[in-house]
Amino acid sequence: MPDDNNGDDGSVPSGERDASPESRADGGEVTDGGHAVREELPAGDEHGHDFPSMGTVKRWLVTTNHKDVGILYTVTSLFFLVFGGLLALLFRLELTTASGSFLTGTAYNQAVTAHGLLMVFFFLSPFAFGFANYFVPLQLGAKDLAFPRLNALSYWLYLLAGGLFGLSFLQGSTFAGGWTMYAPLNLPMYLPEGVGSTTAVMAMIMFVISVTVSSVNFLTTMHRMRAEGMRIRDMPLFSMSILLTVWMMLFAFAALLAALIILASDHILGTTYFAATEGGSLLWAHLFWFFGHPEVYIVFFPALGMMAEVFQTFTGRRIVGRKWFIAAMTLVALQSFVVWMHHMFLTSINLEIKTLFMATTIGISLPFDLMVFALIYTMIKGRIRFTTPFLFAFGALLLFIVGGITGVFLGAVVLDYEFRGTYWVVAHFHYVMVGGAMAMFGALYYWYPKMTGKMYDEFLGKAHFALSFVGFNLLYFPQFVAWETPRRVYNYQPEFVTWHQLSTVGAFVFGLSFLLMFYNFYKSYHHGEDAGDAPWKYASSAEWAIPSPPSLENFPGVPSYKGGSLSFLSEEEVHGAAAADGGPAHGHATGDAHAGGHDDHASYWPLLSSVAVFVLFVGLAGTNGGGTVYTATAALGGLALLGTAAGWVVESFHVSEPELASRWPFDGVENTKLGVWIFLASDVVVFGAFVGSYIFIRVAEGWQNWHHLLPADHVVLPGLINTYLLLASSFSIVLAMVAAEKKSRAGVVAGLVTTLVLGIGFLINKGIEWSHFFHIHSEHFPEGWTFGTNVASSTFYLTTGMHGLHVTLGLLVLLWMIPRAWRGAYTSTEDGDKPLEYFGLYWHFVDIVWLFLFPLFYIL
Amino acid sequence: MSGTIATLVTVLQSDGIIPRGSRVEVFDAIYWVFLVLGALVGIVVIGYMLYNAYKYRDVGETDEDAAESKKVERPKLGELPRGGGGGRKLFLSFTLSAIIVISLIAWAYGILLYVEEGAAEEPPTEQAEALEVQVEGYQFGWRFTYPNGHTVDSAVGDSFKVPADRMVRLNVTSADVFHNFGIPGLRVKSDAIPGQYTQQWFIAEDPGTNYTARCYELCGAGHSDMTATVEVMSQEEWQNWYEGTGNETETGDDGNQSDGGDDDGHALEDVLEEPVDYGMEVHA
Amino acid sequence: MASTKLYTIIFVVLAALTTVQAWVEISGFLDQSYWLAFGILGVVASVKALMVAGYFQHLRSEPRSITYVYAAGLMAALALTVAAAYSIT
Ligand code: HEM
Ligand SMILES: [Cu+2]
Numbered sequence A: 001m002p003d004d005n006n007g008d009d010g011s012v013p014s015g016e017r018d019a020s021p022e023s024r025a026d027g028g029e030v031t032d033g034g035h036a037v038r039e040e041l042p043a044g045d046e047h048g049h050d051f052p053s054m055g056t057v058k059r060w061l062v063t064t065n066h067k068d069v070g071i072l073y074t075v076t077s078l079f080f081l082v083f084g085g086l087l088a089l090l091f092r093l094e095l096t097t098a099s100g101s102f103l104t105g106t107a108y109n110q111a112v113t114a115h116g117l118l119m120v121f122f123f124l125s126p127f128a129f130g131f132a133n134y135f136v137p138l139q140l141g142a143k144d145l146a147f148p149r150l151n152a153l154s155y156w157l158y159l160l161a162g163g164l165f166g167l168s169f170l171q172g173s174t175f176a177g178g179w180t181m182y183a184p185l186n187l188p189m190y191l192p193e194g195v196g197s198t199t200a201v202m203a204m205i206m207f208v209i210s211v212t213v214s215s216v217n218f219l220t221t222m223h224r225m226r227a228e229g230m231r232i233r234d235m236p237l238f239s240m241s242i243l244l245t246v247w248m249m250l251f252a253f254a255a256l257l258a259a260l261i262i263l264a265s266d267h268i269l270g271t272t273y274f275a276a277t278e279g280g281s282l283l284w285a286h287l288f289w290f291f292g293h294p295e296v297y298i299v300f301f302p303a304l305g306m307m308a309e310v311f312q313t314f315t316g317r318r319i320v321g322r323k324w325f326i327a328a329m330t331l332v333a334l335q336s337f338v339v340w341m342h343h344m345f346l347t348s349i350n351l352e353i354k355t356l357f358m359a360t361t362i363g364i365s366l367p368f369d370l371m372v373f374a375l376i377y378t379m380i381k382g383r384i385r386f387t388t389p390f391l392f393a394f395g396a397l398l399l400f401i402v403g404g405i406t407g408v409f410l411g412a413v414v415l416d417y418e419f420r421g422t423y424w425v426v427a428h429f430h431y432v433m434v435g436g437a438m439a440m441f442g443a444l445y446y447w448y449p450k451m452t453g454k455m456y457d458e459f460l461g462k463a464h465f466a467l468s469f470v471g472f473n474l475l476y477f478p479q480f481v482a483w484e485t486p487r488r489v490y491n492y493q494p495e496f497v498t499w500h501q502l503s504t505v506g507a508f509v510f511g512l513s514f515l516l517m518f519y520n521f522y523k524s525y526h527h528g529e530d531a532g533d534a535p536w537k538y539a540s541s542a543e544w545a546i547p548s549p550p551s552l553e554n555f556p557g558v559p560s561y562k563g564g565s566l567s568f569l570s571e572e573e574v575h576g577a578a579a580a581d582g583g584p585a586h587g588h589a590t591g592d593a594h595a596g597g598h599d600d601h602a603s604y605w606p607l608l609s610s611v612a613v614f615v616l617f618v619g620l621a622g623t624n625g626g627g628t629v630y631t632a633t634a635a636l637g638g639l640a641l642l643g644t645a646a647g648w649v650v651e652s653f654h655v656s657e658p659e660l661a662s663r664w665p666f667d668g669v670e671n672t673k674l675g676v677w678i679f680l681a682s683d684v685v686v687f688g689a690f691v692g693s694y695i696f697i698r699v700a701e702g703w704q705n706w707h708h709l710l711p712a713d714h715v716v717l718p719g720l721i722n723t724y725l726l727l728a729s730s731f732s733i734v735l736a737m738v739a740a741e742k743k744s745r746a747g748v749v750a751g752l753v754t755t756l757v758l759g760i761g762f763l764i765n766k767g768i769e770w771s772h773f774f775h776i777h778s779e780h781f782p783e784g785w786t787f788g789t790n791v792a793s794s795t796f797y798l799t800t801g802m803h804g805l806h807v808t809l810g811l812l813v814l815l816w817m818i819p820r821a822w823r824g825a826y827t828s829t830e831d832g833d834k835p836l837e838y839f840g841l842y843w844h845f846v847d848i849v850w851l852f853l854f855p856l857f858y859i860l
Numbered sequence B: 001m002s003g004t005i006a007t008l009v010t011v012l013q014s015d016g017i018i019p020r021g022s023r024v025e026v027f028d029a030i031y032w033v034f035l036v037l038g039a040l041v042g043i044v045v046i047g048y049m050l051y052n053a054y055k056y057r058d059v060g061e062t063d064e065d066a067a068e069s070k071k072v073e074r075p076k077l078g079e080l081p082r083g084g085g086g087g088r089k090l091f092l093s094f095t096l097s098a099i100i101v102i103s104l105i106a107w108a109y110g111i112l113l114y115v116e117e118g119a120a121e122e123p124p125t126e127q128a129e130a131l132e133v134q135v136e137g138y139q140f141g142w143r144f145t146y147p148n149g150h151t152v153d154s155a156v157g158d159s160f161k162v163p164a165d166r167m168v169r170l171n172v173t174s175a176d177v178f179h180n181f182g183i184p185g186l187r188v189k190s191d192a193i194p195g196q197y198t199q200q201w202f203i204a205e206d207p208g209t210n211y212t213a214r215c216y217e218l219c220g221a222g223h224s225d226m227t228a229t230v231e232v233m234s235q236e237e238w239q240n241w242y243e244g245t246g247n248e249t250e251t252g253d254d255g256n257q258s259d260g261g262d263d264d265g266h267a268l269e270d271v272l273e274e275p276v277d278y279g280m281e282v283h284a
Numbered sequence C: 001m002a003s004t005k006l007y008t009i010i011f012v013v014l015a016a017l018t019t020v021q022a023w024v025e026i027s028g029f030l031d032q033s034y035w036l037a038f039g040i041l042g043v044v045a046s047v048k049a050l051m052v053a054g055y056f057q058h059l060r061s062e063p064r065s066i067t068y069v070y071a072a073g074l075m076a077a078l079a080l081t082v083a084a085a086y087s088i089t
């Protein structure tokens, strides 16, 4: 890989491969609305015929193409923006008087809660990921994401999670405990009657699954599919910000997943984690904010990346101190995992830990200083054009400065002692988060021409900026002034009523300004001028070097930065280079020599599996209290999920890995394997959070003051047997792998069957143990020792149960694999044993988890 | 790092830069310093931003016209991204802002220690013996229990009566969900968490004034109305009132005490310096 | 790739270490000196996990970066557990 790309003046693209739009063979003659270009697939592309055109509904149901999925994300997230926004207008109206009028009690709480959840989860991140889907592959020079079907799956899970959330409104009442879902208000006993709250929790779980799938996908793509010559640090800043965002997502959302699963279990199974007097409340706060603080950067980083791109383009300057900008972002991403307790300064955490977290919090604000200054200095000697995207980015930077300064106030613990729970916090985080959203709206104007091929109306765009910027400040600035108002109340100090009324006026100005945006985009889509390939002077990243909108295959050749700037190689050149390069290590699970064409872009299974999950979750939410209809629904959904999963694996769906790519630091691990590893890393955090919760509760209870909660001390035997069984099953998988290498079909089958039998033995043993505890009649536990008996039983059943679920899933996969092994699927071809290896990685991981559960739950 | 901060704090304290006094005084001092400095920094930075945006606006000259712009390199389509130089200036301003932020926080940390000291058991300097009150939030109201076991409940319209110019130390907990007890006028606030005890303190200065205590953490349908009146009395007045309450200890026996008090006795002991009749003993 | 023999040895060691863990309890050692036994159990569990990860999941022969990814998850979980447990007053 070339290491000297930073030569000062344009290392001019090697003559013939010039990337400038004018000299490209297939030119920029996009004259005919967005559609034509996409459908005009390069001649000889066989699959063109079975991929429906963009005008059809079917296209949008089956597509797995990253650009389509990007558009779906963008449109859907804007829908949720409107949904959440209308709720906000509703309660802003309520706040025009200082006492309750039309929206009070639980209804008010539902409105603020749903607003928060919708905006943070269903709008901000998906909006950013609409752009990420569309532009990251383009900026990197990839044809698509690594796992296109999983990408479509992420989208459908997201959409239907939103649907599930919407459904919760119709089930009596949606969740009403605030977007932070503090315990124990998040439990059924304190929430409004009905299934709705549980449904909302399930919707959140579904959303988190979508995020996790998407993180794995993006990480694999971004690490292994960059164009030749593009090192990680050479990625455009938008892509860079997305890379760091997905890394944070991978780990942070895993913690949230654990928290939500525990919460769902408290709702559905009746475990008592968050009701526990010793530490239940604090446990939620820790789990939530361990996720929650990284989350604020997860929603902000993409906006920062977009700001950097827009600044560079419209100032005509490369960003100042690029290296330091990237270093600062990386530092923030890492540090974001060790500041969470600044949301808990007023709880009973001790002074030492407060001091520590105050220091880390202030530490994390400093890299932001650097980034802000870098953006400002980038303007110097620029040729600044005040287009709509730039105005939004510029405005967003200004808002971020205000938000950041007020955040430093909160970082000072003594001040936070007074600010906590007030409108100061509300104003602070709206300045940063909605400020970030402003940058993203700018990015929408910036990339609109690329996505549609049409130019938006500049005047309307500027009007939108002016109105929204004024509206924003009118909306949030008064909240600083009226900061003593408690959050989430409709009954507040009458002396602040004027400020709140101003704020409401601002909310309407801000909200209505978006009508301009929607109108602008609608009108321009139909009557706008053609944008051409590169409407923005000084834009430099690769998406501007291809038609607007880009073709299905993205690039006219294979992108490469080997010469220091973008060029497109022909197939022959690629083969030459790949050969010289040693080729992709042992990649190519498909063994397809023609990395060029033939990729599939359509599958129904992502949609269908998501529907199955939706049905399953609707049912699960009501199994405790909703009646048998719900149980039946859950069963139906579960079966449907199995069916769609089978359909998914049976479907032949071809995706090729690029032959020529920068793959640091994962050369030599093929995409699927890397995907499995990354997924396992997030699962480490899920289990880590479960084990951490157990440890936390037990420490709060008094570590050694625990055994009286158990039916009997240290019952080692069942755990011991299960440890032997699992270890043996790991061993037999290894033997199956060895057999596959020796091309011994019988050996593979024997190994897998042994694993299956041992796994079943594990579950049976566990079943016996559980049923024994359930029906115990001891002096202390006359009613048996069940899920809800106490914290010890809750942590025991749920942690080992989660592990048991992993075992069960593994066994289902084995049931699938054994007949295939019998037919020789893993022994007949060169790379045929890969699936065995992937399964092994998962199975050993499940084994490793048990190795820790065994001493924790059976000995200590 | 923490060592430096600690030294800094000692230096600051010895010079009397750390404000002392009631919570209101402390807060005012620090809030205004932050506000003025914050506004100043904000104005300078934003002003500089606007100035540059104006100065370097595109005036429509062509590339050829602008002779000097030849010296400035512009991004090119398809280039590998790289930086635009200017690192030194970046570091200078970064260091400057870091110094401002860190010293502000170090100073605020000194104040934190002062505030925390008040919440801990040692009686504060030259103050009269502090008054210990247990505050218990519940859906939806506040219960205040005095050392003699007398309990007042905001839900029945009782006010929380406190003596002026005497430190009041709160030991805050909750009977059900997470609440947050705050008296904005007295600049005191503390989480009320089931099963946990948090300590805060305040000093009210003006007898005859009433304040409103509010709940600052969403706690259910009645969260908005979860207020209590705090009534500041002169010391003698308060003493008279308080002495009149001693013999009705039994009336505290409406179940309040068992809600959160009993199961965490050790936290209570921390706060009680001399064994007083705390109502609990009545039950025992 | 390593031989069946090596894998067998690993398996036998894992099973033996498991037996050691059980023995710590059964012999009454855990009751005598709880925290020492606690430490031993923790170390043994970690060693076992490292062996499974290193050999069965053949992390040893993968690029080091994979180990870092896995370890990053572990660090995150540890940070959460340790800091949260430590914050308890
Ligand atoms: C510049 C540095 C920043 C600092 C020092 C900072 C500090 C803080 C602190 C201490 C809190 C807790 C306040 C409390 O609840 O008492 C807080 C709340 C919050 N911050 Fe920031 N923050 C910063 C930047 C950001 C950014 C960039 C975002 C998101 C884009 C953000 C989003 C939030 C949110 C959402 C909350 C409130 C969560 C809630 O309670 O609902 N902050 N911030
Ligand atoms: Cu935070």
Ligand SMILES: [Cu+2]
Residues within 6 Å of the ligand: B179, B180, B215, B216, B217, B218, B219, B220, B222, B223, B224, B226
């Ligand atoms: Cu409340």
